[in-house]
Amino acid sequence: MILRISNLIAKELIQFGRDRLLTLFILLVPALQLLLLAQAIERGINQQPVVILDQDRSYQSRRLISNLDNTEELQVRFYVDSPDEMRHLLDEGRARMAVVIPAGFAQDLASARVSQSIQIIADATNTMAASISMSAASGV
Structure with a gap:
């Protein structure tokens, strides 16, 4: 052998x-x-384009957006006024992630009894980029 x-x-x-x-x-x-x-x-994966739907338009929501934009992985490129515009940017591939800040976010943040929540939508066509973007957003 x-x-x-x-x-x-x-x-x-x-x-x-x-x-x-x-x-x-x-x-x-x-x-x-x-x-x-x-x-x-x-x-690596950095500067992923993000679309923001800020329904609260408060100081706290602007600060959150600024913190998202200051991460290496994310770059806030679009501000929209409706969910349809946000979906359109995600569907076209111009944005890889969307962040929806609901109305009353600042009040919920000030109130210790109410949980604060934002909605993060990631384009999962590239699972690695979506995972990195989601973890970067969660870290903020």
């Missing part, structure tokens, strides 16, 4: 010696793939 494997290895090494182009492809293509993959991972 070991003799067969060693003969096969010897045959392949002789073949590599005869065909320089094959050797070049076998060595160069995986190295090139490794470099491209490393570059793609290094860049």
Whole structure:
């Protein structure tokens, strides 16, 4: 069994010696793939376009929007006045995430008895980008 494997290895090494182009492809293509993959991972996902539907228009909601915009992963690009406009931007792919701040957000924030909630909608066509965007928004 070991003799067969060693003969096969010897045959392949002789073949590599005869065909320089094959050797070049076998060595160069995986190295090139490794470099491209490393570059793609290094860049990461940042500056994801975000659309904001601020129904409260208070100081607290503007501060929340500012905090979202100050993250490396998110960039607030659009402000809309209706859910239809927000859906349109998400459907077109111009925005990757939407944040809906409901009316009365500032009052709920001031009241300790009421839970404060905002709605975050992520475009899940790119699951990795959606996951990173959601975790960045949750951290704010």
